[in-house]
Amino acid sequence: MLTQEQNELLTRVGQDTPMGDYLRRYWHPVAGVSEFADKPVKPVRLFGEDLVLYKDLSGQFGLIERQCPHRRADLAYGMVEEKGLRCNYHGWCFDHSGACTQQPFEDVARGGKGGRGSVKAKAYPVEVKAGMLWAYMGPQPAPLVPDWAPFGWENGFSQVVISQVPCNWLQCQENSIDPVHFEWMHENWGMRLQGHHGEYSPRHLKLDFDEFDYGFVYRRIKEDTDENHENWTIGRVFLWPNAFFLTEHFEWRVPIDDENTLSVTWKFTRVPREQEPYVQEHIPTWHGPVFDEQGNWITSHVMNQDFLAWAGQGRITDRTRENLGLSDKGIVMVRRRFFDELERVSNGQEPKGLIRDPAANTGVDLPMMTLGMMRDGVTKAQILADPRLRMLFTTYVFQAGQPDDVKAQFEAAMGLEATSFESFSLRAALDNRKSA
Ligand code: FES
Numbered sequence: 001m002l003t004q005e006q007n008e009l010l011t012r013v014g015q016d017t018p019m020g021d022y023l024r025r026y027w028h029p030v031a032g033v034s035e036f037a038d039k040p041v042k043p044v045r046l047f048g049e050d051l052v053l054y055k056d057l058s059g060q061f062g063l064i065e066r067q068c069p070h071r072r073a074d075l076a077y078g079m080v081e082e083k084g085l086r087c088n089y090h091g092w093c094f095d096h097s098g099a100c101t102q103q104p105f106e107d108v109a110r111g112g113k114g115g116r117g118s119v120k121a122k123a124y125p126v127e128v129k130a131g132m133l134w135a136y137m138g139p140q141p142a143p144l145v146p147d148w149a150p151f152g153w154e155n156g157f158s159q160v161v162i163s164q165v166p167c168n169w170l171q172c173q174e175n176s177i178d179p180v181h182f183e184w185m186h187e188n189w190g191m192r193l194q195g196h197h198g199e200y201s202p203r204h205l206k207l208d209f210d211e212f213d214y215g216f217v218y219r220r221i222k223e224d225t226d227e228n229h230e231n232w233t234i235g236r237v238f239l240w241p242n243a244f245f246l247t248e249h250f251e252w253r254v255p256i257d258d259e260n261t262l263s264v265t266w267k268f269t270r271v272p273r274e275q276e277p278y279v280q281e282h283i284p285t286w287h288g289p290v291f292d293e294q295g296n297w298i299t300s301h302v303m304n305q306d307f308l309a310w311a312g313q314g315r316i317t318d319r320t321r322e323n324l325g326l327s328d329k330g331i332v333m334v335r336r337r338f339f340d341e342l343e344r345v346s347n348g349q350e351p352k353g354l355i356r357d358p359a360a361n362t363g364v365d366l367p368m369m370t371l372g373m374m375r376d377g378v379t380k381a382q383i384l385a386d387p388r389l390r391m392l393f394t395t396y397v398f399q400a401g402q403p404d405d406v407k408a409q410f411e412a413a414m415g416l417e418a419t420s421f422e423s424f425s426l427r428a429a430l431d432n433r434k435s436a
């Protein structure tokens with residue numbers, strides 16, 4: 001349980017808030033590169049600021065304030081030029097550093113001696129990594145975009161999935177260190193949703209939580225696993241400060257503002273061995289809905305269930321009214337770490353887990369379960385013989401709404417017939433994430 005003041009300190013992420021300032025010191029994935037193939041300008045809201053992301057005709061990405069510095073027109077309707085983004089109202093043009101490079105009428109009327117130099121749009125650095133665009137909104141010098149090891153894996157199909165979840169970022173991220181919810185929300189409730197009223201799934205018997213350089217790890221023993229299982233020997237990663245890492249996928253929870261979070265998933269699926277060598281031409285991005293056509297929460301897929309849980313806690317959950325248990329030990333640890341980190345940064349110290357040394361930023365290792373499958377691959381025969389693998393190699397189990405074109409690309413990469421999600425029980429899919 002936190003005091004009102006503590007809850008506000010950890011959850012408020014707008015400008016001039018301690019947590020907003022803290023989280024801005026990290027790079028965050030905010031869009032997929034493929035989103036800019038047909039539409040080069042995209043409005044985004046991050047940390048309470050309205051911005052536009054664009055790709056100009058030279059291929060340079062920019063992230064600048066949304067309202068034009070001239071008379072505040074909406075740059076989401078701007079046009080991209082060879083270098084920069086031009087406002088559609090009077091044609092002022094801004095490059096990726098925010099510099100105003102043209103003011104068409106002023107330049108003529110003032111004989112090229114206009115006041116362009118003094119006009120600047122607020123701009124933030126953008127980098128490309130793993131098919132995603134990453135933004136850095138903190139003080140300079142910026143750290144490096146982390147080169148996590150899975151980003152360099154070969155012979156795989158990656159996809160980026162983005163959703164907007166209507167609640168504060170912290171309740172999303174606290175889910176990254178909440179092992180017991182898996183048994184109840186995804187396994188037991190998941191089964192009930194499918195109309196099965198049989199036995200409950202194996203119970204959690206023991207939990208442990210450890211901190212390491214890039215975050216925290218939770219480890220578990222359930223009734224169906226012992227201390228030799230990777231669930232206990234390796235565990236799952238709360239990737240500091242706002243991501244969940246499960247070896248073949250990452251989930252980032254990026255603050256849009258105090259009451260909304262951008263969920264960004266990067267999912268890697270290694271192709272069956274027979275499909276190697278496989279080189280993916282481009283990484284697709286798709287937007288996953290959170291509500292169905294009737295406006296109800298989608299509950300069919302694992303992360304959709306999570307979204308519902310997070311938002312169900314309230315737009316900004318009231319942590320003064322919690323009753324924490326032993327299962328919440330990890331949550332207490334990360335909250336303490338956040339308080340310590342806010343203190344450290346206010347004393348001018350470096351935040352946890354930033355990478356600044358280029359030599360240390362190649363294929364950065366993290367604790368990884370099921371690494372053998374990623375490293376060695378599996379054959380089609382192995383996949384087809386195992387309903388759980390078959391589901392993972394023929395469907396997208398984490399979120400609803402994968403578009404047909406992405407499904408077709410995935411199917412071609414795997415060289416396997418697509419299977420409908422319903423053809424295998426949710427339980428089969430979940431067995432894979434029992435460890436999740
Ligand atoms: S408002 Fe953008 S150029 Fe005038």
Ligand SMILES: [Fe+2]
Pocket residue numbers: 175181182185186302303306
């Ligand atoms: Fe979950």
